[in-house]
């Protein structure tokens with residue numbers, strides 16, 4: 001048996017679960033944006049129902065990590081790989097929660113026609129999707145360049161968020177009768193902005209895992 | 220990438236018991252210790268780890284000069300104990316042995332009563348008074364956390380004790396000479412897990428009053444009980460640092476590979 005083979009296979013299983021959770025959250029976000037754009041309340045309800053899957057996956061990751069620590073007693077980077085998996089799982093699970101929040105806002109907007117096409121929101125979603133993919137890859141491959149790219153993309157999300165909010169406030173002045181919808185759309189932008197912050201957290205965790213030091217990429 | 224937070228720093232101002240400078244040791248042609256530089260603090264537990272044959276036992280046997288019993292051993296460099304070079308010929312080995320006790324891998328009590336085992340050292344040092352010897356026995360056995368288990372059978376043969384008890388008796392025997400330093404060479408590798416934990420707890424208590432240097436094969440043990448860890452490899456010290464640092468972010472790739480179980 002190769003040295004530390006057992007640790008390596010158990011870690012791989014943990015990483016697979018994390019990747020699965022990542023894909024789940026990306027899908028949930030994507031569906032949430034589709035539901036918003038097509039004003040599909042049924043789809044929005046479905047997203048809310050399916051969210052338990054993310055919670056279960058997160059719990060499974062925590063359990064697997066605990067077992068791995070108990071049985072393999074990893075130290076140094078081996079230990080950080082496991083601790084960081086737990087933290088990343090929490091961040092990714094939060095991202096799925098934002099998908100649920102977006103779905104709820106979609107339900108509140110109902111079938112009131114959208115004041116304008118949701119171009120910026122879709123751009124923010126696109127960035128979120130790419131960031132999540134990259135951040136998970138950066139964890140699995142221990143690739144700090146990818147982690148850095150994630151934090152760069154967060155800057156783009158932040159400036160898109162700033163622009164969109166400004167625009168929505170302007171519309172609010174012009175069309176106060178849409179105030180409720182504009183509030184929901186602002187929330188949605190906020191969710192996508194917060195969600196991107198969680199990807200940046202993941203990138204920070206990857207830095208910590210590889211370097212053994214803490215970095216603040218959010219500033 | 221604004222702040223980089225360093226969590227580990229050595230804030231103690233403890234005195235050195237030992238300072239090892241450029242120590243080299245040869246068994247005939249075999250260069251077993253290479254340019255060792257290590258400062259060992261008092262009231263700390265210093266763990267020495269590394270794969271078999273890397274020189275751990277050799278190093279701690281130089282700290283009480285047991286090494287000179289082996290024919291063909293040559294040394295260079297310096298080991299100062301409390302400021303004096305013990306490798307200097309004028310340093311009397313008997314003086315050193317009253318200050319530095321040693322516990323070995325296999326418990327090695329004498330085939331005598333528990334009582335006689337403990338008073339062996341003090342008697343050699345000329346203590347004859349029964350009352351004083353009784354006090355030493357109680358104090359040492361208490362210090363080694365075995366008093367309650369043996370106080371009613373002090374006159375029984377030490378060979379009747381379990382392995383774990385024998386090892387604690389050996390520690391008591393070592394405490395009886397009131398040493399300054401206790402050297403331990405894999406003291407728990409022949410013990411069951413419960414006895415091992417008892418010895419580990421004991422080590423934690425003993426460091427209040429003694430300086431302890433422990434060779435261990437068990438890395439989790441080093442992580443649990445030591446303040447500093449030295450990683451030896453092929454006769455060299457690859458890394459010597461706070462145990463917290465060694466087991467979280469070792470500086471050298473070889474240390475990391477060893478503690479994560481990738482070789483050794």
Ligand SMILES: Nc1ncnc2c1ncn2[C@@H]1O[C@H](COP(=O)(O)OP(=O)(O)O)[C@@H](O)[C@H]1O
Nearest residue numbers: 246249251270271272273274275276277278289
């Ligand atoms: N009595 C001895 N005579 C000759 N060589 C020895 C003796 N003891 C140890 N060595 C050699 O010195 C090296 C270090 O051994 P040792 O200090 O026992 O290592 P460790 O305790 O780390 O397993 C090894 O190469 C070993 O073969």
Ligand SMILES: [Mg+2]
Nearest residue numbers: 275276277404
């Ligand atoms: Mg040895």
